[in-house]
Amino acid sequence: MVLKADHPITGLADSKKLSENKRDALAIMIKQHAAAWAVASATVEEIDQLNILQASLLAMQRAVKSLPFVPEIALVDGNQSPRLPCPVRTIIRGDSLIPAISAASILAKTARDAEMKRLHQLYPCYGFDKHKGYGTKAHLAALHEYGACKIHRQSFAPVNALNLR
Secondary structure (H helix, E strand, O other): OEOOOOOOOOOOOOHHHOOHHHHHHHHHHHHHHOOEOOOOOOOHHHHHHHOHHHHHHHHHHHHHHOOOOOOOOEEEEOOOOOOOOOOEEEEOOHHHHOHHHHHHHHHHHHHHHHHHHHHHHHOHHHOHHHHOOOOOHHHHHHHHHHOOOOOOOOOOHHHHHHHOO
C-alpha cells in the first residue's frame, strides 16, 4: 500500500473498528487513489507449515513484490518485520496510528471477507459468510457437526482436536 501524500483518504482507521460497509467503501477509495496497492495471501498448507505469523510475513513479502515499484520504506503493524527489498519500520498499533497501515489493513480485511464469502458458496454448512473464519461458537459447532473440510487449517486447535479423536 502506497498512499499519495497529496491525496489523503478521509476515514481511514483500524479495520477492526470499522463496519463492513465502511470498510468496503474505503477499499474502493483506497484502490482508486493510492499510488500503488497489492493484496497477497498464504495458502492453508503454508500457514500449517510455517505458522500464522510467518505466513503473514510471507504474504507481506508477496504483496510488496507485486507492487509496480519498490517503496522507499515499508511501515508494518506490530513488531515483526518481513524481509523486504526496502527498509522496514514496525509500529505497534500502526493500524490505528498510520493511514497507510490502516489502508493496508482495510484492503486485507475486505479481501479476506470476500474470500470467506466465496468459500461459503463452496461449503455453506460452515457459515464462513458470517464468522469469516474466526473461532466463533457457530464455527466450532459446525466443525463438530460436519468435521473439517479441506480449507480448514490443520494447525487450528479445534480442527487438530477433531483429528485426535
